[in-house]
Amino acid sequence: MRLYALCDADILRERGSDLLSFAGRAKTLGAEVLQYRNKFADIAIVKADLITLRKVWEGFLIINDHYELASFCDGVHIGQEDLYAIDSDPVRAIKILKMAIGEDKIIGLSTHNAQEITTxxxxxxxxxxLGAYRATSTKSDAKVLGEKLDELAALSNHPVAAIGGVKLDDRFQHVTYNVIGSGLIPNENAK
Structure with missing residues (x-):
């Protein structure tokens, strides 16, 4: 299974860890993608963190939501609400997003059910x-898909990253990446 590391700034702070330790541990585990999520910091801090990560991360670097910072990384991951905030027509929303970030940037989209996958x-x-696979502390309102996740993943024309409570040893038939979050990657340097 391929690994996609989700680096959540708030969880790192709670665990007494930092960006560089997390990126190093994700690299040691063989992660190919690192998504940086910082929901509450000032945009200047998020930008500075992306610049720091870009210096040490050789794989794909994705920013969560802040598509205005896509020039500092390889792409952006957005949620359903973010998609429809851009435009009520999802096809137009993605065209607008591509105009904003550039055609060469990666775009990932969160999905939770068959209808969202079809769209x-x-x-x-x-x-x-796609998720959540299991309940997580970061998304308390997430609907848990459990074993149904792999069945739903088979409906996708795009590569699928299993999200939400995924563990390193989880295996799926139709999933390309296991997304392991900041709280699940053991950090040997955490306090």
Missing amino acids: ANSLDINYIG
């Missing part, structure tokens, strides 16, 4: 995030 199949994106 995503018609979009010019690079992958979908």
